[in-house]
Amino acid sequence: MPINYYIILSLTLFVIGIVGVLTRRNTIIVFMCIEIMLNAVNLLLVAFSKMHHINQVATNPTAGTEAQLFVFFIMVVAAAEVSVGLAIIVMLFRNTHSIDVNFLNRLKH
Amino acid sequence: MNALIISAVFGVIMMFTGIFVKQKPVTRNIAIAGVALLLLVNILEMSGIDFFKVHTAGFMLFDRFALLFNSVAFGSTLIYFILSAPDMEKVGHYYADYFALIFFILCGVVLVASFQSLLILFLGIEIISIPLYILTGSNKRNLISNEASLKYFLMGAFSTGIMLMGITLLYGATGTFDTQFMNIETEGTSALVIAGMLLLFFSMAFKVSAVPFHFWTPDVYDGCPTVFTSFMATVVKSAAFVGFIRLFYDAFGSIHDDWKLVAAIITALTLLVGNITAVFQQSVKRMLAYSSISQAGFMLLGLLALNATSKEGIILYATAYSLATIGIFAILLKMNDHSFESFNGFARQQPLLAGVNVIFLLSLAGIPLTAGFLAKFYMLKATLESGDFLWLVILAVIMAAVSVYYYFRLIQAMYFKEGDGNAIEVSPGFKLMLVIVAACLIVLGVFPNLLLNWLYF
Numbered sequence: 001m002p003i004n005y006y007i008i009l010s011l012t013l014f015v016i017g018i019v020g021v022l023t024r025r026n027t028i029i030v031f032m033c034i035e036i037m038l039n040a041v042n043l044l045l046v047a048f049s050k051m052h053h054i055n056q057v058a059t060n061p062t063a064g065t066e067a068q069l070f071v072f073f074i075m076v077v078a079a080a081e082v083s084v085g086l087a088i089i090v091m092l093f094r095n096t097h098s099i100d101v102n103f104l105n106r107l108k109h
Numbered sequence: 110m111n112a113l114i115i116s117a118v119f120g121v122i123m124m125f126t127g128i129f130v131k132q133k134p135v136t137r138n139i140a141i142a143g144v145a146l147l148l149l150v151n152i153l154e155m156s157g158i159d160f161f162k163v164h165t166a167g168f169m170l171f172d173r174f175a176l177l178f179n180s181v182a183f184g185s186t187l188i189y190f191i192l193s194a195p196d197m198e199k200v201g202h203y204y205a206d207y208f209a210l211i212f213f214i215l216c217g218v219v220l221v222a223s224f225q226s227l228l229i230l231f232l233g234i235e236i237i238s239i240p241l242y243i244l245t246g247s248n249k250r251n252l253i254s255n256e257a258s259l260k261y262f263l264m265g266a267f268s269t270g271i272m273l274m275g276i277t278l279l280y281g282a283t284g285t286f287d288t289q290f291m292n293i294e295t296e297g298t299s300a301l302v303i304a305g306m307l308l309l310f311f312s313m314a315f316k317v318s319a320v321p322f323h324f325w326t327p328d329v330y331d332g333c334p335t336v337f338t339s340f341m342a343t344v345v346k347s348a349a350f351v352g353f354i355r356l357f358y359d360a361f362g363s364i365h366d367d368w369k370l371v372a373a374i375i376t377a378l379t380l381l382v383g384n385i386t387a388v389f390q391q392s393v394k395r396m397l398a399y400s401s402i403s404q405a406g407f408m409l410l411g412l413l414a415l416n417a418t419s420k421e422g423i424i425l426y427a428t429a430y431s432l433a434t435i436g437i438f439a440i441l442l443k444m445n446d447h448s449f450e451s452f453n454g455f456a457r458q459q460p461l462l463a464g465v466n467v468i469f470l471l472s473l474a475g476i477p478l479t480a481g482f483l484a485k486f487y488m489l490k491a492t493l494e495s496g497d498f499l500w501l502v503i504l505a506v507i508m509a510a511v512s513v514y515y516y517f518r519l520i521q522a523m524y525f526k527e528g529d530g531n532a533i534e535v536s537p538g539f540k541l542m543l544v545i546v547a548a549c550l551i552v553l554g555v556f557p558n559l560l561l562n563w564l565y566f
Contacts, residue, residue, distance in 0.1 A: 007281075014274055021267050030263060037270035041277050048281040056284070066286055070228055074273060077235045081269075084242050085262050091246060092255045101263075 006047035013040035027089050027099040031082075038078050042071045110161045110171060111150040112179055113219045119143040120212035127205030137194045140208040144190055147215065148183040151176060155563065167287050168226045175223035177424055177563045178351050182218050182344050185431040186211070189344070191542050192439035193336050200247050200334045207247065210240035211340065218344065221352035225359070227276045227286040230352060234272070234316065237345055238265045244337040245329060257332025264325040268315035275308030279360075288359035295363050306361055306368060313356065316349040319409060320378035323402050330398035335447070338394065339438035342401045347427035350408050354423055358415060365415060372413045373498055379406035380508040387515050394447040396515055397437065400473065403512055404430050407488050410505060413498065414491035421561050422487030428560060429480035429550065433469040436546050440466050443533045452519060453528025461540055463523045468547040472554070474516040475509050480553035485509060487557075 013036055020033030045067045053064030093099055123140060130136050150160065155176045165171075190208075197207050213236060220233030242265065246258025276286070282301035283291045293302055311322065318326040330338050361368065383403030390396040408426055411419035440462055444451050456463035472481035489502050553560060 003281075014270075017270065018267075021263070027259070027263075031266075034263075034266045034270055037267075038273065041270065041273040044274075044277045045280065048277065051281070052284045063284070066228075067280055070276075070280075070286070073228060073232065077232070077269075080239055081235070081266055084239055085266065088242065088246055088255070088258050088262055091249055092259055095250070095252050095255055 003047060003051050006044060010040045010044035010047070013037075013043070025101050027092075027101055030101060031085060031089070035078065035082075038074060042074055045071050045074075110159060110163050110165065110169075111154045112147050112183070113216060114161050115143075115150055116147055116212050116216040116219065119147070120209045120216065123205050123209035123212055127203065127209070130205070133198055133204055136205045136208065137190070140194065140205075140212075141187065141190050143208075143212065144183055144187045144215075148180060148187055151179050151183055155180065168229050169220070169223045170225040170289075171223050173564050174355075174420055174424070175351075177560075178222045178348075178427065179219055180563070181424060181428050181431070181560075182215065182222070182348060185344050185428075185435060186215060186340070188432065188542065188546055189340055189435050189439075192435065192539065192546075193339060193442060196336045196442045200336065201249065203247075207244065207337075210244055213240045214340075214345065218348040221348050222355070224352065224355065225288055227279070227288065227356075230356060231269075231273065231276060233352065234349075235269065237348065238269070241265075241337075241341060241345065244341075245333045247337065248334045253332040254334060257329045260325055260332075261329045264315065264329075268312045268322075271308050271315075272312035275305045275310075275312060278302075278305030278308065281305075288356065291360050293361065293363050295366075298364055298367065302364075303367065306364070307371070309356065310368065310371065313349070313353045314375060317346060317353060317405050317408070318402055319375050319405060320382045320402070321375070323379070323382070326402055327395055327398045330401070331392070331395050335394060335438065335442055338398075339435055339442075342397065342438075343431035343434045346401060346405065347408075347423075347431055350405070350412075350423060350427065354412050354415075354420070357412060358420075362415060369413060369497070372409065373501055376406055376409040376413055377501055377504055379403070379409060380505055384508045384511045388511065390515070391449065392447045393441055393449060393452070393519065396449075396519075397434065397441075400512065400515070401434070403508065404473070406508070407485055407505065410488040410492050410501070413501070414488075414495040416491055416494055418487060418494055419491035421564060422484060422491050424564065425480065425487055425553070425557055425560065426484035428553065429472055429484040432546050432550055433472040433481060436469040436543055437466060437473075439539075439543065443535060449518060449522050450528065452522040453526040455523040459533065459535070462535065462543065465543045465547040466523065467520055468550060470516040470520055472550045474513045476513075478551060478554050480550045480557070483554055483557050 017033045017037035021030050024030050049064040049067035056063035089099055126136050126139055198204060217233045217236030220229050224230040224233060242258055242262045245261050246254055248254035278301045280286060282299050285291060315322040330342060383399055383406055387396050387399035387403060390399060411423045472479035475481045475485040489505060492498055492502050
């Protein structure tokens with residue numbers, strides 16, 4: 001398949017994520033949308049990795065592997081971020097009994 | 110490499126300290142000794158003594174610029190620990206863990222300051238951010254702290270997503286993550302490169318709170334426990350700037366003409382909005398948050414100019430800004446509330462503290478004979494050398510004049526207003542440390558080469 005299909009698919013997913021973050025009011029959903037953004041990036045990285053591998057395999061047999069590695073790093077960091085993020089949401093829920101993002105407006109003076 | 114490994118090890122040591130050591134002063138002293146050790150090994154590495162021979166080619170590059178900035182960051186953290194560590198006790202029960210998180214942040218600072226591969230930049234930014242989310246929300250019973258933490262987390266994760274997309278598009282176009290080998294052509298740059306560069310620019314602008322992306326900063330800085338705001342606004346922010354400059358110097362230096370207009374507009378907006386909004390603040394803490402945005406505007410001038418002077422300037426700026434802000438926050442932490450009124454009559458009660466506070470404020474405002482003046486001077490000089498942006502230099506000078514208004518409001522409250530103020534108790538050691546910091550600012554304001562020579566020799 002041409003690389004353009006992957007780029008369009010990933011960018012679509014990424015934009016869905018961005019729109020979700022900006023419009024949804026439920027913290028968990030916002031959180032899910034951020035995960036969609038990260039996974040769109042993962043998909044695109046793997047596609048690019050394959051593309052560079054096919055193009056350069058004659059001169060460099062390991063071309064493209066660094067992007068595959070990058071994907072694992074993104075997964076690890078996303079997991080770490082989720083653990084901290086969910087802890088923050090639980091802490092907020094204990095104090096306010098709500099997970100609505102609109103609570104964030106209280107800080108504005 | 111020394112400092113990277115030792116800071117990670119000290120993070121773990123501090124977590125165990127929390128289990129085995131119950132006395133808070135002992136915990137504090139271990140942490141202070143740890144940062145002092147970091148500073149020492151980093152200076153040793155600058156003179157060529159490297160304890161850990163690890164092959165990092167293609168991922169990290171420990172050049173003079175990175176090592177010097179690391180020294181500045183460790184020095185600022187050392188001063189921050191000595192001045193403000195006792196105040197961390199008030200935040201919560203997990204005293205040793207706060208130190209552990211700060212050591213992990215320092216680990217990330219080293220990564221960001223010395224990255225060569227975009228993978229390391231991403232990891233460094235995340236290693237800085239994730240502990241900061243926790244520190245921001247560390248006052249668990251306080252709703253404001255919770256909200257600040259959630260807001261910072263959502264904004265941080267969102268901008269990380271954007272940054273990753275930028276890195277990916279760049280990889281698609283160039284086939285490498287190594288900033289030294291991207292070889293972006295000046296003529297006919299591909300659309301993927303331009304899109305990736307803009308996404309990276311916007312996400313880094315989020316991290317340094319440049320203006321269209323600054324809206325989280327005042328709320329987060331205000332809601333965060335004040336001791337941690339002090340660290341966040343100084344060391345972390347200058348580290349993000351060093352990463353920003355390194356990225357654009359190494360990877361996008363060849364297409365400087367394509368992005369400098371965007372950078373100039375963002376710089377101008379940052380200077381305008383940061384300074385003018387700071388004028389209207391009623392709380393000193395919030396005023397300092399906006400002042401951090403306006404100081405970011407000046408640091409962006411260094412990014413815009415992108416020459417040797419701007420590298421010197423960013424080091425000097427990071428030092429001057431960090432030292433002065435840490436000093437002001439240390440004094441602010443001793444006050445009962447954070448309004449301008451609480452400083453009324455402060456000079457009569459604590460003449461020495463008021464005196465050093467004046468030096469810090471003068472340095473932030475950029476009055477000659479302080480380090481802040483020379484830092485601003487280097488930035489303006491770098492911009493003039495790059496040629497195009499005379500209007501921006503004029504705007505920056507006008508905005509520096511505006512900033513004098515809100516910094517001097519605090520001086521006016523301390524010296525010329527009557528008030529009982531709040532009686533605060535400080536130890537002689539605290540006063541001595543503040544005097545040393547103020548002396549550093551003045552010495553650097555007269556002989557900046559004491560610091561900058563380290564970049565070359």
